[in-house]
Amino acid sequence: MLDQIKKYTDKILADRSAQADRIAFAAQDDSLLSAGDPQLAQLCQDTLTRLNCLALVAASPSLPFADFLVKRAAPEEHEIIPRDTETRTFLHDIPIIRMEELGNAPATTIANLLGSRKGIIVAGIGIIASGALTVEQAYINWSSVFHSTFIKYLEDVLSEGFRFPGEAEAFEQFRHHWLLPLTAEGLEFRNGPIDDKAEILDEITRVGRYTVQRGLVDSFFGNISYQSNNLIYISQTASSLDELAGCIDPVPFENYSTVGITASSELVAHRRIFEITGFRAILHGHPRFAVVMSMQCEEKGHCQVSDCWKECSKVRPLGGTPVVAGEIGAGGIAKNVPPVIDRTGSAIVYGHGVFSIGRQGFAEAFRSLVNVENWCRQEYFRRFDESRKHRIEISEDQS
DSSP: OHHHHHHHHHHHHHHTOEEEEEEEEEEESSSEEEEESHHHHHHHHHHHTTSSSSEEEEEEESSTHHHHHHHHSOTTOOEEOOOSHHIIIIISOEEEEOGGGSTTOHHHHHHHHHTTOSEEEETTTEEEEEESSOHHHHHHHHHHHHHHHHHHHHHHHHHHOOOSTTHHHHHHHIIIIISOOOOOTTOOOOOSOOOOHHHHHHHHHHHHHHHHHTTSSOTTOOEEEEEETTEEEEEBTTOOTTOOTTOEEEEESSTTOSGGGGBOTTHHHHHHHHHHHOOSEEEEEOOHHHHHHHTOOTTTTSOOOSOHHHHOOOOEEETTEEEEOOOSSTTTHHHHSHHHHTTTSEEEETTTEEEEEESSSHHHHHHHHHHHHHHHHHHHHHHHHHHHHHHHHHHHHHO
């Protein structure tokens, strides 16, 4: 169990999502184990004894976005509800605990909320998440909360500006120092077409790892596939894209077999994309700026659609890339993405992420995914700077 704790501590560090000296895990093996920051480790142990789960992780995010979201919440609000698909599908909402609400029994207060949610935000401490059966699940839930709070804070700042002391400075630190240049340079890809099974599996495994290493997908979300000889080789559902060895299913292109039962939930969408485009490679990630920008619809406020994820029938461009609505599964993404993706080689799903395709191999798909996210990042900051300038002008006029 300690080796699992080390593994997922290292993953959090590799993600740069938490402060290196403020990470702790606790897990129930033959005995209760913990590792990491002593104060957080003790809190994890005390909380875990009050829960019916195997593991817990508490860590202070490397970005103060979660704490700012707690400050921005009205006093009567006890949860935040990010609008991204990960929250909508897996988290539902993220409970928050203010420091004054912890009382004299913080472990009990935290356990009461974690008993019905996968992760919570505790002001002054950070994100705490549980794993029902494995340490991996605790890590996945923690990184999902980090991803969702990242998305929501960027949305809130874009629409409302800064509201509290320290926000502007923290945002500038994030913008100019935390964010790294996003590129496909230095990566190696096989030239397609690829028809040897072992080579296909090796290439999918390697490109999946690239996708995580370059920050284009969080935790275990996203999927990847390649078609060859009437087979679709696709990552399994709930698999980590940076650990795909042994987690790739070869599924008959014609849906005559049940071997796809463990395949990605997006198998139907992948199959339809292959049918329509004739391309060989598909990559799906959740790059954060693409998710944020996909939800910046100019028709909000005077549109009859109440559920943008499912009901919107419009295709709108975002830097030349089509944005469509679509829930996970055959009725949403599988219906809306395939007809538009061959126009530019990529498509964005509202609040969800990016699909990109390659004619023969993954190099084209990966570079397309990088280009979409880079455009969305640049457009986000362009709109942010424009909105901030406008707010400053209004404030000066009023004074």
